[in-house]
Amino acid sequence: MPAVVISGKEVASEIRQELKKKVEELKGKDIHPGLGVILVGEDPASVSYVTSKAKGCEEIGIHEETIRLQADASEEEVLNLIEKMNNDKKFSGILVQLPLPKHIDEEKIVNAITPEKDVDGFHPVNQGLLLRGEKCPLPCTAHGAQQMLMRSGNDPAGKHVVICGRSNIVGKPLAAMLMQKKEGANATVTVVHTGTKDAAQYTRQADILVAAMGKPQAITADMVKDGAVVIDVGVNRIEDSTKKKGFRLVGDVDYDPISEKASYITPVPGGVGPMTVTMLLYNTVESAELIAKK
Numbered sequence: 173m174p175a176v177v178i179s180g181k182e183v184a185s186e187i188r189q190e191l192k193k194k195v196e197e198l199k200g201k202d203i204h205p206g207l208g209v210i211l212v213g214e215d216p217a218s219v220s221y222v223t224s225k226a227k228g229c230e231e232i233g234i235h236e237e238t239i240r241l242q243a244d245a246s247e248e249e250v251l252n253l254i255e256k257m258n259n260d261k262k263f264s265g266i267l268v269q270l271p272l273p274k275h276i277d278e279e280k281i282v283n284a285i286t287p288e289k290d291v292d293g294f295h296p297v298n299q300g301l302l303l304r305g306e307k308c309p310l311p312c313t314a315h316g317a318q319q320m321l322m323r324s325g326n327d328p329a330g331k332h333v334v335i336c337g338r339s340n341i342v343g344k345p346l347a348a349m350l351m352q353k354k355e356g357a358n359a360t361v362t363v364v365h366t367g368t369k370d371a372a373q374y375t376r377q378a379d380i381l382v383a384a385m386g387k388p389q390a391i392t393a394d395m396v397k398d399g400a401v402v403i404d405v406g407v408n409r410i411e412d413s414t415k416k417k418g419f420r421l422v423g424d425v426d427y428d429p430i431s432e433k434a435s436y437i438t439p440v441p442g443g444v445g446p447m448t449v450t451m452l453l454y455n456t457v458e459s460a461e462l463i464a465k466k
């Protein structure tokens with residue numbers, strides 16, 4: 173039987189409705205979530221991400237300001253802006269769109285954001301809190317993947333989750349999240365990466381398989397157990413002369429044959445992608461509430 177498709181658009185829309193209500197409630201208590209975004213340069217993918225973040229904020233009633241700097245802006249300029257936003261009560265969240273131009277040290281920039289406004293969850297303090305199982309903003313894509321599991325009735329508790337990829341923004345935080353003794357977690361987690369010998373030996377054991385390597389269609393049907401839940405985090409462009417743009421988007425899994433074998437699967441596009449911005453909105457609302465309680 174073909175797999176049930178978990179629609180990221182639907183799950184994201186459900187969460188956005190919840191957030192909209194929450195924002196109204198908070199405003200009634202004079203708490204106003206706000207997101208400050210810094211974009212350096214004009215990389216088309218970054219411009220498109222930033223636009224969808226601004227739209228998302230508008231949709232749920234969050235104040236949003238995007239500061240656009242020229243591609244040759246100095247590191248000091250960016251650091252000064254962050255310092256201003258750190259001290260500005262209008263912003264409960266700050267996001268610097270990555271990647272940054274090469275002359276700017278990304279680590280220095282991420283570390284300059286005050287951890288309580290770090291709505292990406294990239295600051296080392298938040299990474300440490302996550303590993304310890306303490307409250308912190310969760311990295312948005314990893315959190316989005318967890319929400320898709322929970323809201324499709326696939327609680328990872330007691331399951332074997334195999335994560336392919338060990339990036340700081342998806343693989344590692346998702347592994348840390350799902351191994352916690354907490355609701356929505358409590359899984360046995362295996363992380364497969366480029367240093368793994370015979371990755372298929374592990375992926376075939378997965379009750380829940382997460383593909384987050386950034387390699388188009390690298391997970392093939394023979395690597396997936398019958399009835400597995402498959403979460404595809406990859407978004408890759410591959411050449412396709414039948415398309416107007418000359419390319420199409422595919423994930424890290426070979427979708428058609430795997431969807432015949434899996435019990436649940438996320439599509440690309442329309443899967444984990446729409447969840448990332450939604451969880452960013454979630455973090456912005458949460459941080460406004462936490463800052464107000466201090």
Ligand code: GUN
Pocket residue numbers: 221267268269270271292312448
């Ligand atoms: N660039 C691509 N994805 C992201 C993201 O989630 N956060 C930031 N800050 N930059 C990105």
